[in-house]
Amino acid sequence: MGLTDLVALLSSDAAIQIIASIVKILIIVVLCLQIPPVMVWAERRAPAMMQRRKGPNRVGIGKFRLYGLLQSAADAVKLIFKEEVVPTGANKVVYHIAPIFSVFTAFLVACAIPYGNDITVFGQQISLSPIRLDVGFLFILAMSSLAVYGVTLAGWASNNKYSLLGSLRASAQMISYEIPLGMSLIPLVIIFGTLDLNKMVIAQSAFPWSWGVVRAPISFFLFFICMFAETNRSPFDLAEGESELVAGFHTEYNSAKFAAFFLSEYVAMFVLSALAATVFFGGWQVPFVPYDLLLKIAFGLDWLAALVGFLFLLLKAGFFMWVYVWVRWTLPRFRYDQLMALGWKFMLPIGLFNLLITALVVAIFDTVTRH
């Protein structure tokens, strides 16, 4: 097979799609891997700023201290080289595969978010999210429900009472708040009429008055609270609260596996932030600049417009990540029974009520506009 044959094979439709998929997956995975170092830095400098002290600012190369950014690199290196201690009596198989569930589901959800409009490369239309399904939205909810296994199995396999307690609490919390999470997003499906996330972003035009947050404010309120509960972040972090249960389900995990749980927590935070940005704040749409205008500004290059959209999505998701850190260092944590009561007795009824009202309004609107 000569060189021209190889080139012809590589430029066939299927090959271009496959290569595009591989490139997309690589980009998203690398992007998600960059988030924990930045977030760890933000988590230490932001509270320092809020508490009027300096955060870590000692680690540096020579004279370049870089405001403590290299602290994250030092932390990562330390975690990788630390000795891994497996507790005696731990279930060896489950202990080692539990972090895999957390990391796997977090990255899978990161692949299902639309990072930009479809672009055309070599005559093939390529969507800018590695997993493009017409039920993309349900896929995200399904993967979030698989994330419970990482927490549950980790605590059980550690042969430690505190871990087991922490993991049972954390998993009960996660499955309890999955319901209001899904319930708060269903009205958006009713309003936009599609389960495909990219179509949802297109339906919210670039103008903020047609964004999800304006059309379904109660949904945003519920989703915002469930975001914190799903990732076990303050004020819902009783399951891994340092003053309560040592470190909860990841007490007995050290070195690389602890890094894996850490990574999955921050990637899950990023993913939920990006989801909030996508369905409530217009996703990759640039505010006040419709996509065709953006295309004209970008000299007609659709990949340039997609890149600008991608940067705006990152900005919006970054805003929510900042809010995560801000809320963590502002609010005290909930007691466990208060937390569960909030989820079942407050948020579920509000979610149901919201769903009912939205369905009624949309049905009435549709019947009225049809006549």
Next chain:
Amino acid sequence: MSQELLFYSFAGLIALCSVMVVTSRNPVISAIFLVGDLFLLAGLYASMEAHFIAAIQILVYAGAIVVLFMFVIMLLNLDPDQRSQVQIAAPEVGVLALTVIAFAVVGGMLVFGQPTGVSGEMTAEAINSAGGNTFTVGMVLYTKYLWPFELASMLIMLAIIASIVIAKKDRPKSATEGDKRRLAHG
């Protein structure tokens, strides 16, 4: 060709996971392989272009029902000695029965039809032209199959109420009896 390849690879992995579910010593490992089973089954649905059912399969089965199983298994916490006491009574009969069933299933598939659901009136193209997966499921579920749908939810409600009644602790019959109970526990 690619459809059949997908089907056979998924089906082979599902069979492997099912064998591991049944033969694992540790019930938690069995539950994990069950999750693998359901995940691969969702993959099988996705390969037949039924994306909605695949996503719902993971959301409901793998993400909620097996989590429930796992909670129960973990809280029961069987001792290893209790576990190994479970012996299979007559393994030869089991193997014979399995072989007969396998031949019946595979033989039936080879004689009567294609292994993938690409024949009949519910093909992927027909569903896509009728408005997509979610739309067609919704249209049929809430109109033609409304009564079975409502009856199924009544059944589930019955099961929930029954389990609450069974699990509810007895209340003390009188005030003094309740005090005695509290004193006894110190």
